[in-house]
Amino acid sequence: MTLPLQLSLLLGIFLLASVAARTGPAHDKVVVCYISTWAVYRPKPGDYSIEHFDPSLCTHAIYAFAGLDIVHSAIKSLDPWQDLKEEYGKGGYERLTALKNTHPHLKVSLAIGGWNEGSKNYSTLVANPLQRGQFVKQVTSFVRKYNFDGLDLDWEYPTQRGGSPRDRENFVALTKELREEFDNYGLLLTSAIGAAKNVIDQAYDVRQISRYLDFLHIMCYDYHGSWDHKVGYNAPLMAPAVDPLSVQFTIDYLLKQGAPPSKLVLGLPFYGRSFKTALQGVLDDASDGAGFQGPYTREDGFLGYNEICISLSNKTSGWTKEWDAQTSQMLACSERSVFTQEVKVVTFDSSRSIANKVKFAMRKRLAGVMVWSVDTDDFLGECELDEDTFADFRLVKTAPRRLNNNYPLLRTINEATTLALEEIAADEIVVPDDSENEIPHGSIADRKNAAPAVVSFSLTCTFVYVLLQSLAH
Ligand SMILES: *[C@@H]1O[C@H](CO)[C@@H](O)[C@H](O)[C@H]1NC(C)=O
Numbered sequence: 001m002t003l004p005l006q007l008s009l010l011l012g013i014f015l016l017a018s019v020a021a022r023t024g025p026a027h028d029k030v031v032v033c034y035i036s037t038w039a040v041y042r043p044k045p046g047d048y049s050i051e052h053f054d055p056s057l058c059t060h061a062i063y064a065f066a067g068l069d070i071v072h073s074a075i076k077s078l079d080p081w082q083d084l085k086e087e088y089g090k091g092g093y094e095r096l097t098a099l100k101n102t103h104p105h106l107k108v109s110l111a112i113g114g115w116n117e118g119s120k121n122y123s124t125l126v127a128n129p130l131q132r133g134q135f136v137k138q139v140t141s142f143v144r145k146y147n148f149d150g151l152d153l154d155w156e157y158p159t160q161r162g163g164s165p166r167d168r169e170n171f172v173a174l175t176k177e178l179r180e181e182f183d184n185y186g187l188l189l190t191s192a193i194g195a196a197k198n199v200i201d202q203a204y205d206v207r208q209i210s211r212y213l214d215f216l217h218i219m220c221y222d223y224h225g226s227w228d229h230k231v232g233y234n235a236p237l238m239a240p241a242v243d244p245l246s247v248q249f250t251i252d253y254l255l256k257q258g259a260p261p262s263k264l265v266l267g268l269p270f271y272g273r274s275f276k277t278a279l280q281g282v283l284d285d286a287s288d289g290a291g292f293q294g295p296y297t298r299e300d301g302f303l304g305y306n307e308i309c310i311s312l313s314n315k316t317s318g319w320t321k322e323w324d325a326q327t328s329q330m331l332a333c334s335e336r337s338v339f340t341q342e343v344k345v346v347t348f349d350s351s352r353s354i355a356n357k358v359k360f361a362m363r364k365r366l367a368g369v370m371v372w373s374v375d376t377d378d379f380l381g382e383c384e385l386d387e388d389t390f391a392d393f394r395l396v397k398t399a400p401r402r403l404n405n406n407y408p409l410l411r412t413i414n415e416a417t418t419l420a421l422e423e424i425a426a427d428e429i430v431v432p433d434d435s436e437n438e439i440p441h442g443s444i445a446d447r448k449n450a451a452p453a454v455v456s457f458s459l460t461c462t463f464v465y466v467l468l469q470s471l472a473h
């Protein structure tokens with residue numbers, strides 16, 4: 001081999017090694033990604049398996065959901081064929097946790113609960129100290145067996161839907177006992193938390209559960225939907241001051257109840273709420289109580305972001321959209337059906353909504369954001385990219401260049417996190433009086449990476465020098 005060839009080969013290996021050191025997002029906030037694992041049963045090409053998941057875009061992945069076996073006070077798989085390896089199962093648990101081998105930054109938790117599990121059996125479990133104790137032991141060995149890093153509690157919700165008023169204190173006891181056991185193994189304990197004021201008031205002793213949970217994943221969505229019998233926004237960022245149904249109200253309220261910002265994770269919906277109306281298709285129009293379905297998710301009143309953006313990218317589909325600045329929400333509307341005389345409406349988070357909410361979370365100094373759920377992002381990259389994503393950012397007007405068109409919303413989260421932190425840092429810079437002082441510039445990421453970069457550059461120089469010396473002899 002010639003000297004230049006050897007040199008460039010070695011340099012290449014060195015550079016690859018230093019790039020490989022960071023396998024996750026290029027910022028230090030959390031991006032918690034729920035995967036609704038039943039998405040594998042959706043019709044093609046909307047079906048989503050663990051192999052579609054991109055671990056480089058998330059800091060935490062959550063496998064949703066496992067269930068509760070109340071007879072044995074135990075966590076159990078709700079779909080053994082998908083989740084487990086026994087009897088030629090597909091081993092979903094271990095396929096997800098195995099991603100940690102190639103992406104060491106990734107933490108993977110198992111979620112127990114979800115809407116369909118109801119609330120009653122959880123209420124029964126936490127009411128009995130003996131059953132709680134059995135559950136804590138069993139769930140610890142269960143998550144460890146499949147190489148999960150932790151457990152996410154998705155009880156929807158303590159004290160609600162057939163629960164008991166005692167659930168509030170019993171839930172604190174459960175989180176406390178799980179924390180004590182989990183600390184023996186360095187496991188993560190997190191919980192999904194309802195966003196409605198009445199649920200927060202009744203279900204959660206916010207100050208106490210915050211002591212025992214690593215993160216609180218706030219489900220800041222479903223504020224309005226077809227159940228209201230009128231068109232409303234799924235997840236408005238702001239609302240008039242008297243209206244408690246907004247992201248801002250939920251977060252401010254939890255902070256007021258004593259939740260530390262460093263444990264709060266703001267939930268973002270990768271889906272919209274759908275409506276049918278005989279009126280014009282604007283906000284507050286009377287609508288039927290059901291909404292309509294999408295071709296992949298097939299659930300009345302619910303549309304995945306991918307289902308929405310495919311219609312909006314299709315110039316002959318007749319769909320139009322309108323941005324609402326106060327709520328940071330998008331409202332899209334179909335043409336009137338000649339058969340039913342109805343208009344279809346969906347309210348949802350566009351990438352601009354997501355970017356603005358990320359900035360909100362950064363301004364509140366929260367731990368980061370959570371998404372429900374990655375399987376309804378445009379994970380195949382079928383849609384046109386939004387051009388107004390960073391319209392409400394001061395320091396940028398065009399999106400950073402992307403190498404890939406898939407996962408537009410997840411990519412927006414990571415870009416917006418870095419850009420929002422830069423904007424906030426720029427706001428906080430006090431220009432010094434002494435004109436000889438250097439005014440800080442460059443991105444936060446640049447500044448943070450400055451020291452390691454110098455080290456690795458000098459290492460490279462030393463390396464090349466030693467190499468040249470040895471070749472010279
Ligand atoms: C609660 O537990 C009972 C007894 O095992 C079971 O039959 C029932 O389906 C459970 N409820 C839900 C909503 O899963």
Ligand SMILES: *[C@@H]1O[C@H](CO)[C@@H](O)[C@H](O)[C@H]1NC(C)=O
Nearest residue numbers: 310311313314315316317318
């Ligand atoms: C676009 O929408 C039209 C009208 O709904 C439909 O017939 C056509 O198949 C759609 N095109 C694509 C590529 O989905």
